[in-house]
Amino acid sequence: MPFKKLDTNTLILIAMGVLVILASAGLAAWLYQSSPAVAKPTAKPTKVAAVVQGKALTTDQATALGIPTAEMQKQAARRPQQPSTQPTQDAGKALEVLETPKYVSNAEAGVTTFEKRPKVAIVIDDVGVHSALSRKADKVLPPEVTFSFLPYGSATMELAKKARKEGREVMIHLPMEPMPRLDEPPIDPGPNALFVELSPEEMRKRTQINLKDLKDMSVGVNNHMGSRFTSDLEGMKVVLPIIEESGLFFMDSLTTPNSAVEEAAKAVTPNMPLLKRDVFLDHYITEDALRAALQRLEKEAQATGKAIAIGHPHSRTLSVLQDWLPTLPYKGIDLVPITHMLADDTPAFEPSAPALPKGIAAPQNSQEENPSDAEAPTSIEEPQQPEPMHVINPEDQNGTTGLY
Numbered sequence: 001m002p003f004k005k006l007d008t009n010t011l012i013l014i015a016m017g018v019l020v021i022l023a024s025a026g027l028a029a030w031l032y033q034s035s036p037a038v039a040k041p042t043a044k045p046t047k048v049a050a051v052v053q054g055k056a057l058t059t060d061q062a063t064a065l066g067i068p069t070a071e072m073q074k075q076a077a078r079r080p081q082q083p084s085t086q087p088t089q090d091a092g093k094a095l096e097v098l099e100t101p102k103y104v105s106n107a108e109a110g111v112t113t114f115e116k117r118p119k120v121a122i123v124i125d126d127v128g129v130h131s132a133l134s135r136k137a138d139k140v141l142p143p144e145v146t147f148s149f150l151p152y153g154s155a156t157m158e159l160a161k162k163a164r165k166e167g168r169e170v171m172i173h174l175p176m177e178p179m180p181r182l183d184e185p186p187i188d189p190g191p192n193a194l195f196v197e198l199s200p201e202e203m204r205k206r207t208q209i210n211l212k213d214l215k216d217m218s219v220g221v222n223n224h225m226g227s228r229f230t231s232d233l234e235g236m237k238v239v240l241p242i243i244e245e246s247g248l249f250f251m252d253s254l255t256t257p258n259s260a261v262e263e264a265a266k267a268v269t270p271n272m273p274l275l276k277r278d279v280f281l282d283h284y285i286t287e288d289a290l291r292a293a294l295q296r297l298e299k300e301a302q303a304t305g306k307a308i309a310i311g312h313p314h315s316r317t318l319s320v321l322q323d324w325l326p327t328l329p330y331k332g333i334d335l336v337p338i339t340h341m342l343a344d345d346t347p348a349f350e351p352s353a354p355a356l357p358k359g360i361a362a363p364q365n366s367q368e369e370n371p372s373d374a375e376a377p378t379s380i381e382e383p384q385q386p387e388p389m390h391v392i393n394p395e396d397q398n399g400t401t402g403l404y
């Protein structure tokens with residue numbers, strides 16, 4: 001019967017239709033699952049160029065929509081924040097060693113400087129060991145002052161992270177063997193310190209241990225103590241390449257006039273930027289000595305365009321710095337983070353006295369120059385000074401003099 005026949009045909013058609021629909025749905029589901037548009041771990045990550053509102057896009061789709069791809073964003077993140085001053089030629093060459101050295105990527109650019117004005121950088125060493133004084137230093141000193149952290153300090157990691165958040169540049173204070181002093185017990189530079197008697201392998205291992213936790217947030221390394229180790233050419237030749245490979249620069253604290261750092265660097269790390277300390281601020285922790293050291297720093301900067309001081313978190317050092325730092329703008333001197341010392345801008349520097357802002361008198365202490373200093377060489381001063389360590393600040397004497 002036609003009705004019955006039709007019914008059978010209809011049933012067959014319906015069955016076929018259902019099959020087609022099921023097959024299409026299955027195919028669609030399979031296609032959907034294997035589509036790169038689904039951001040799931042099994043999808044090929046190379047095909048997902050960008051994810052916008054939960055939807056993955058291919059490179060072509062992202063490009064067509066003008067959306068930056070993950071790769072473009074990564075490249076942007078890797079791109080160095082340029083300091084306000086240009087990196088030196090040496091810094092440029094070191095770019096070949098690492099994609100972006102940490103003294104470029106971790107440099108703080110947020111400082112207003114004037115190209116032709118003298119610049120000073122202040123590095124506070126030994127931060128992290130004496131927790132109360134380290135905290136005080138962090139609280140009272142502006143972020144343009146650089147902190148060098150002892151890797152083994154109890155407050156080191158906490159304060160180093162805080163420093164980075166505040167826009168302060170961080171260095172690693174690498175403990176090294178001091179020269180033994182006559183009639184004095186041997187001085188311990190701290191755990192994992194570098195000694196000249198160690199095997200090169202052990203030196204490498206200890207250097208890596210010291211750099212490990214801080215290197216990603218640091219710009220450079222300077223020696224803690226080290227009057228013996230830094231005068232050892234072979235030892236420095238072992239240590240400097242590890243610092244360079246870590247994307248960091250080295251600053252010689254110059255705790256000995258016999259430093260072999262420069263010679264070692266020329267031999268093994270000629271492309272790594274090298275800095276050296278000009279003035280120790282608090283070898284003698286009296287107000288007069290501190291102020292005299294700061295005047296030497298000013299003179300050095302005015303004579304050569306730039307100067308680096310090292311100080312320590314002593315109460316008196318901090319209070320004298322608090323007094324002195326606000327006078328710098330009136331003297332035409334810029335306080336800069338340590339990486340600004342890597343810039344080779346000396347040719348632009350004009351040593352003529354900078355003009356004071358109108359109506360502002362020069363601070364008194366800048367006039368008090370010791371005539372006997374007038375003929376003193378303006379290059380590196382006080383290399384003969386013994387290195388500062390275990391200096392007791394009468395104010396900080398609560399059994400916690402530590403390693404200052």
Ligand SMILES: [Zn+2]
Binds near residue numbers: 126173223224
């Ligand atoms: Zn030190």
